[in-house]
Every structure is written in C-alpha cells, then in structure tokens.
Amino acid sequence: MPSVHSPRKGRINTDIMKQCLALCDHMLTDLEKAKRPVLKATKCSLDNSLYDHRVGFLTPGDKKVSTELNVSSVKKMSRSVFMLEILLRNLETGNVANKRELYYVSKGEIKQNPLLKALDFADQDESDEVIDFICEMIEAYREELNCFANDRGGQTYSQQLVVTETLSDGAQAVIDLSQLGTSPFQPKNRPQNLTLKAKKKIDFGIIIESEGTANTLVANGFTKRHNCIVVGSQGVPSNAVRGWVKRIQDQLKIPLYFFGDLDAYTLQNIYRTLKAGSASSLIRNSDFSAPEVRFLGVLPEDIKKYDLNDYSVNEKDAQEGRALKKAKDALQNDPFFRDKRNKGLAEILEWLYKNKRRCEQQAYYSVAPRDPQIAEKIIIEKIKKGNYV
C-alpha cells in the first residue's frame, strides 16, 4: 500500500487510509465466508460519556454501536461504503470538500451509474448522517477525512501574539497579530498546524461569547492596555475555536477566561463545549477542548453586586425552553456537571434552573452608562479578585 500524501494539509494520511482499507477488506472476507460483516462505531452520546477532572474533557465509554449486515442494515451499510469510497478518493488526491459538497458529489456519482440509484440521498441530512457514522467508526475527525466545516468564529486580537503556520508545501507563514491593524486573526478548523509565540509576556486570554462585544472591547483599547489575547467565540464554538483555544492553552500556558451571558444555553452549549468538549464529539474532544478555561461571568452574584438588568427566561421560546429542560437533565446525568470539581458550575446551572432568570454579558454597560470602558474595568477587577468559577 503506497503512502499517500495530502498536498494541502502536508500530512501523510496513511494511517486512516490503512485503517479504512483494512475495514473494507475485513468486510469482504466476511462476505466470502458467508459471514455477516459487522461495523462497530463508538457511541457518541451522553450516556457513553465519561469525565475525569484529571483528563479534563469528556471521553468515550465502552459502548459501541454495532451494525450487522441484514435486511434492515443493508441500505445503511451500502451507503457507508459508498461514501467511504468518495472520502478515500479525496484523501488520495488531497481534495477537500465540505458536507454539502460531498452530498452533491454523491449525487453526481449516482447520476453517472444507474446501478447506484438505490443509494441516493433524499437530502443532506441523510448524507451527513453517513459521514458522521464513518467518522465514529474509524474514530477520526471529519477534517482528517478532508471534510471541512465552514470556519466560523475565533477572531483573535493581541498585541503580543505571533502565529506561525506550516503550509501544505512545508513553507511557513508568520503572522504578527499586532501588525494586523483592526483586522483580527482567524484560525482554521484544524489549528494543529499553528505554532504560537509571545513577543512579550501575555498575562491572560479571554474568550468572549459575543463577537460584537469582543470587537467593542478591542476598539476601546482593551488589548492596548492589557497584555492579553481576546478571542470572539461567536456563539457555540466551532471546531476552529475549540482547537485554537486548546492550542493557546497548551502552547502559551496562560490563564484563560470565558466571558458570556448568564443562561443555561451558554453554560451548557458554549462554555462546557469549549472547556470539556461535547457528547457528540467524544472521539475528538482530546484535541478540541481547553479544560483550563475558567468561567468569569456573568455570575449570578454579579447581578446583585453590579445591579445588572436581568429578566426571566421565556419558556415559550424554543431554544430557551429546551436549554432549561436540558439543564435539569444535565444536573442529573451529565458527568461534567456531576463532577465534584465542577460543583461551582453545577450550582450556577441549578440557580438558573430554579430561578429561571438570565442576564446578558452586555448588561455590564448599564453599570456606568457614560463610561465606555466599564465592561473592561469589571472584567479586570473580577480577574484580579479571583471572582470567577
């Protein structure tokens, strides 16, 4: 089996290729022996998630999803092998494609070969499901199969940070963030190719839920007055943001703080994912979570302390209602929130569930309406006083 070079990523994908070919060969051998092939994939769900504070992120348990060839599974198995062939061809040639593009590539293949018509995907959800199944089966990130998501979020500002990117041809690009003017630096979905260096000691990094608020802080001089890194997460962190923060944590070893809204959705879907990964990405949490990130706020006590404007949760709102329901479930079943080390976070979640209140990160601006630096001052004060969880 020749080693295959992926020119774009500059990475040899032989391990994955070998693994996939071995899998297919095994299936074929089973068929030759009139034995039913079985595909096993890691079960990526909360009930198969483990959390150990020494590890710091959610890891998969022993549960596997087995698919044996029979009348019910023959369609799924054929589709998986069909999509795997497309992905392997991309790996061989070094081409990349996102999930939408893969959906259309599969459509094109089927158009050319009428025998494949039965495999046709009715919509992208169906092909996405097959791609995710393949990833879970071979325990690979989809980026490792050259299937990339849209790079979203992660806009980073700093006067001290210098990033070195190893390009696909082996060349290196050096980016000094202080030289970018008002433009931020944005990491890619596989930030493992980036190396970080500090020109001057960096005191802390702060990840801000709202991209807009991050921009306001920087525009008002936050990064000029403080030796720090400001990252906008733009809501639920994408793989790019998660991998990027992990990179900052591992390479710079600086204190990291998360600053966002005080509500169940932010705590569970944004902060927990950033810090410990998610149940649906169990197989890649090790590279896509930053366990050192602390929750700076908004904290429940801040509401009283700074007399912040808060309001009750609109349970009729689908997202807010669902998040509240999920909070109850998380307190009972999520190993992250049940871990003793995360008691403080669980208490916040419980407070949110019981009081059904929420407070936005921008509420800090109500403390001194004529002081544009008020949010910055509170953030710094909280960091100095250790007022975080």
Add this chain to the structure above:
Amino acid sequence: MTKKSAKPAAEEAPKPRASKKITSSSTAEYFSKNLQQVGFSSPTKAVLTTVKEAMDNSLDACEDHGILPNINIVIEKMGAGTMKNTDRLKIVIDDNGPGIPENDIAKVFGEYLASSKFGRGRCSRGQQGIGISAATTWALQTTATPVRVITKTKDQRKAISCSIEVDLKNNKGIVRDRQTIDWDRNHGTSVEFIMEGRVQLNGEAGLLSYLRGNVLVNPHMTLTYTLPEVGSATYERVTQDVPHVPDATEPHPHTMKLGEFLAHARLFGRTKLQTWLKTGFSRMSDKVITDMWKAQSLPANLLDKGVESVSDESLKSVYAAVQATQLMAPSTQSVVSIGEDAMSLSVERLGEIDFFAVATRKPTICDFKPIQVEVAIARVHGAGIDGDEPVQVLRFANRVPLQFDKAACAIVKAITTVNWRSYGLRQPKDALPTGPYILAVSIVSPFIKFKNASKETIDASDELVEEIRRALMQAGQRLSRHLSRETKAADLEEKIQHIEKFGPVLVDTLVRITKSPDKRKTAAYEGLKKILGRDTDEAQTKLASAETALDEANLARKKRLKAFRDEDSALEASRAPTPEELEAMEAEASEDSSSEESFGEVSGDSDDAPKSKKKKKSDEDILSVFAPEKTKSKATKKDASKKGTAKKAAEKKPEPKTTAKKATAKAPANKK
C-alpha cells in the same frame, strides 16, 4: 326662515300615520314565502329536500309499524324548466309503508305543522310536519301541479289515488280527483311530484351522497333508485331487524324553563302535585320529592293539592326548589342505535370497501340530553378520492344525512380535533384527515340541537364535541390496528427489495476500494447470496405470518357478521306471523293474482335491473356467505312474477302452509 317653520306649532305636529290594518297570515302563507328556510333555497336543494322529506316519512312510518322498508325512487327529466338552469322533473317516491289513513292524506301533504311526531321526544327523523307540505308548495309554485298520492292501508280493500293542493290562506290540504283503485300491494304509499328543479348527483351535497348516506344508516332498508344519467341501482337490505325506536321518556325537570314548567303543570288538571311531579317528569321519585320538600322548606300540604289549584307563585317556588335539587341525569333509554354489526354490513354496501372500522358508543348524556354516537370509517378503493383530498364525511342526525354547512357542524369540529396521524392517516394541521376514506358519524337523540330550521348543522357544544371525539378515537384505534398490520407487510416487502437492490452495490464497492480480483468478487457474491437468502426466507416468513394475521382478522370479522346475519335470519324464520299478518295475508290471497304479479314485477325489476356500479366484489364476498338464502329469495320472486309457480318456492317455507305461497312472495315487503 321657511314658510313651513313659520306655521303654528299645532300645524307643525306630524299627522298621525294612517294606521295600516294588521292582518294575520296563516302558517302556510308564511312558509310559502319562506321556503328557503326549510330547505328549498335553490332548484338543486329543492330536489334533494323533496326526496329527503318523502324518504324520512317513509322510513319513520315503516319503523313505527315494524315494516322492513322497500323504497323506490324515480326521477325523470320531462323537459326544460321555465326557471333558469332547471328541468321539469317527475319525482316519484314509492314505499311499502303502512299507508296513510284517508282522513290524514290532506293533512300530511297539504297542511303545515301537522305532524304525528312533534314534541314527542322520540328519535324520529321528521319532527315538525313541515317538509313534505313545503315540497307540495314548491311543486305548485313552479309547475302549478299538485302532488299525486296513491296510498293504501292494510285495512282498505282498495287504494286511494288523489291529488293534494295547499290552501295557503287556511293552511289546509285540498283533495282533488279522488278515486279508489286496485293497487299492486297490501299497503304502501306512492307520491309523485311534478316540479322544476335541478338534479345534482355528485359532490357532498349531491343526491347520490344523500342516498348512499341513507343506505349506510338504514341497514334494514332496500333501496332502488332510477336517476337521470346514472340509471338504476338497488341496495338490498343487510339485516331483517327493524330498528325499534323507544318511546320517549318523561321530560327531565332540569331541561325545562319556568314557562314550560308552568305550562306542563296546566296539562295535568286536578292531578295531585306530588303525582304530577312523580309521573310527569323523569328522575323524580317519592323520596326525591320528600327530601326536596324538607331541604327547601316547602309547605307540606302543597303536595296533596290538585295542580290546577296551586297558584303560579307556589309553582314558581316549586320550580326553584327543583332546580336547586341535584337529580340523576336523564335516562338514555330513548335513543335508538344502528349497532356495530348492522353498520358493518351496511358499510360494505357503499362501494369497494377494502377495510372499515365501526364504533358504537354507549348512550350517554350530553348537555343534559340523552345521546348516542356511532362512527364508521371505511377505506374505499376506486372511489375517485385522491390521496391528498380530505376524507369524505357523512354526517347523520337521527339517521338523516346532513349535507350542508359542514364547517360549523359539531361532527366536523370533532373530526378536526382528533389527531388522526397517530392512527396512521395523513392530516394537515387543524383540518380534516386526507385519503380515500369515508368517515360516517351518526348522532341519535330525541333532542338534537340544530343550528338552523332546515336541520343542516348540529350545534357544537363542548360536551357533544367531546363525546363525538371519543367515538372517533375508538374507531381510529381499530383503524390503526389494521393499518399497522398493513404497514408491517409493506415494510417487510420493502426489506426484501432492499436486499436485492443494495447487496450487489455493497460487494462491488468493497471490491473497488480494496482493488480485489474478480475471484474475490464472485466468492463474496456467493456469500452474500447465502446471507441474504436466509434473510429473505426469514422476511418472507414474517410477511406471510403478517398476511395470515390480516386474513384471520378479516375472516373473524366476516364470521362475526355471518353469525349476526344468521341469527337475524333464524329469528325471522322462526317468528310466526302475528294474527294481524295472517289476516292480511289471507285478505291478500283472496284478491286476484294481479297484485302479486305486479309486486313481483317490482322485485323482478330490481333483479333484472343493471346492478349498481357500486356493488363490488367485497360486498359480494360478504353476501356470498348467505348465497343460498339470497338465491332462494330471488328465485321465489321470479317464479312468482313470471311463471306464477310460487308453489314450489312456497314449499320450502315453514308453516303456515295455507299462506305460505303469499308469504313467500311478499317476504321482502311484509315480513313484519
């Protein structure tokens, strides 16, 4: 200042208007000017209402006299009408009912609000006695032709044939051209209207939908019709049981208003107050009255007074006391049910039904009135109902089809609130479910609250809607059991197809990925065949067992229906004729044979007439169970009518032998 304003005040005062003479008009005058209020709002509705009123009267009369109804409807076009888009039509409705006593003929067809059913609190179809007189009025207004009536009771030797007009001034029927004639039957009525109208056959408001509805809820009726464009069709009865319409129970005091209560009291004259309360109302026992008297501190001597000597004031206090007392809900005994078995047989007469579910709720109380709800859901094949179109809803109130103003009806409201998706039907949000289904809902109650005078829509009270919903859900659950069996069968079939479609693709792809030689490909194919062969066998076994289960369910249903039908026939065969019937049969036997033969022709016509297009295989399957009996009955009719050799057929019939010949020949008409 104008001249007018300058006039003295006395002159300015308006002169009192010349008082117009206040005149009284008769009920007939009122209705003749407001025929739209009683179902004659258009030429189309006029035809439908005429048929409906005549049929309702026939069915009610037959039920009252325990007769199995044979109804024959003929509508003929006689040329163009004078009104726009109308035809001159001859509408004949003919039955084997008890006939109308001569003195009542004019009242029935020519007098408004002349009814034997008004306010009796029974579940009869007709109530007020308006409809058929309105049909006579419409015929007179549009063609100036009176209604022609032939009627004969069993006591009359000859039938009476006459024409009836409406004397609008005096609300009286006028009899013209009276003659006595020999008729082809022992009793019955035939009415013939010549009127302008338009025959609408199809659609929810069409004549066919109305007739099909009647066929469904009257399993004991044999209906023959001949209509323009569609020709003739006959629906034979599927049960020999004439529904028994229970007598009304006494009114429940909580359903009465003060004025009604006082008026009710006045009907009882010298009857003691206690006796009046006990016998004039339901749910008022001696104990209830004694307890009430104590609780409300009413004077004890009042109970022994005659009702007429009790003052209004005292009656008012009695009324208040009754209203304040908790009483048992009204009795439900006054409702009449079609029954699940009879409805099951009847539903199959509707067309190519491949499956149905029926549910009959127990009688209950809604809005303080006794009521019973029955539901039938049938899936139709080849009925031209598209999969995306709403189901066909058949609504019935006291076994009368309702065809207009569907949206506001309690039945439709109930249907739309049921989640049909959970039973396997498709349903847009807050709408009727869709698909090739007939959904029939029958509500029977002596006090149905209609929204309008023409009785087209049932008022949707919360309690009633809920009761209908429950019946629908009950039928829905039965439907879903069947559908799930079907789905399982389809699912297994799909799986077998999966194997054939996906298996080879799987092998080919694996061979391509691993770049394996053809030898491996062949071996893998062989292996795959073995694996999937095992699966196919297993899938086929499952499919077969699912199909067997479905067949068994259908067979069980057929057996149940057969048992019901056999029981029905056995009951009929074992029942000795009543003295009245014997007398009638003897009288008939003494008449000349023409009546028998002409009746035979009617039967013969229906046998020889082209079979209804709607009478399809499924119907025959069910009926084939009874084929010997059916054949015998047909043969008998033919023999009687064409060869006059009824004797042979009569020999097969049980006692009494002397009357067997006639009894056999008359069987369909005269069984009870």
